Amino acid sequence: MQTHFTIDCVIYSFNEGKLQLLLTERSVYPYKDWWALPGFFTQKDEEMEDAVKRILYEHTGLKDIFMEQLGAFAGVKRHPEGRILTVAFSTIVKYEDVKSKIKPMTSYMRQAKWFPIDQLPDLAFDHARIVQESLQKLKHTINYSTAVYELLPEKFTLTQLQQVYEAIIGKTLDKRNFRKKIANAGFLKELPEVQKGVSYRAARLYKFDKRKFQKQLGMM
Amino acid sequence: MQTHFTIDCVIYSFNEGKLQLLLTERSVYPYKDWWALPGFFTQKDEEMEDAVKRILYEHTGLKDIFMEQLGAFAGVKRHPEGRILTVAFSTIVKYEDVKSKIKPMTSYMRQAKWFPIDQLPDLAFDHARIVQESLQKLKHTINYSTAVYELLPEKFTLTQLQQVYEAIIGKTLDKRNFRKKIANAGFLKELPEVQKGVSYRAARLYKFDKRKFQKQLGMM
């Protein structure tokens, strides 16, 4: 009637034109030396939401990030200690925000590292399945959430935005149609500035207008 | 690090033109005499999927029904015994299939009863929230799942099908547009038979062609 209870985090980011996933290298039994999703046991009488915050913080140094629940994954045979139930959560973080904060080591993991989503190593436990389900969900919700904007810096170009979409859905999109759709949605704010330091025509910068987005969501 | 682990079931059906939810009346502390989702503790080292099957069977007499996971709901304060984590599952059953099988009583519940979704009593624990999330998900997935067809008898009329849609999304639909869309989708099989025993023009009967549905899903 009782079970071990862990949290696993699916943490996405975007860098070098690719969707990236944060993994940790385990330094303890079981699955010692395997890569796994950042995750750990909850503490006695700890609220699930608090556990998620704590574990996220311990792995990324990030606070106050909303994590969405993906679901529960349980298995009697997953772990020698008996049944373990893990609740997986996912979030998306800006690459620049975390890259300096990732802790290189804790007592149970040797290192944390970003992997492009299409070059993942074999994963411990049933984590490959968790990642797969999470990705599927991300593809579905991409258009109704602020997810993509979490992946970009505050000011971004339309090409960058398009790259994020393409990285997530795994298809290329027509530039003109993409821009038309974005313009139509109407929750980007065009900035007076342009890109700097590029050796070609500098692109206009935009930022995401959360208020307009919320308003439009209400209409649907 | 350990927690109590329960399963709760959101079981829908369709009767008298309304979406119905199966609830049980608790006969034990806590929330004695309250209505609650059918649910119970998992057993030691029982796989989650097995627990779901068992609990569904104990409450409805149904076997071999696929239940979809809604998510985990945890709370330290939910129960005097400390933290309880419940994983909610939902399913949809044909009303005729279960109405005779519902067990009237177990050691911890006095009775089970169907309630129209818009006339639910106050619910125990955080079950109102679970139902709310479940409903929201059902509305979203209605078009991409076989859910509605689970609510209907094998042979059904287009009007019945439309009523199910309307009951779930909570809006009325235009008859012609609805039929156009259904025809377009193309996974209904028109039967040579018509309705019987009605005192007005008998409607054509259809049945759901699972194979065609699967094929089309693959394309998206």
Added chain:
DNA sequence: ATATAGTGTGTATTTCTTACACTATTAAAT
């Protein structure tokens, strides 16, 4: 000056969505 690499834009076509009203069929009542 020119090569490079990415930015930025318009239009025609098709597909999907929505709004809307009458005739056909059947059983029951008269």
Added chain:
DNA sequence: ATTTAATAGTGTAAGAAATACACACTATAT
């Protein structure tokens, strides 16, 4: 036999949204 009540069944036009598609512009490096 006729009427009534109840539901089944059907098409079209207008507007909105999605798609397919090609070329000129500009900042920089050499």
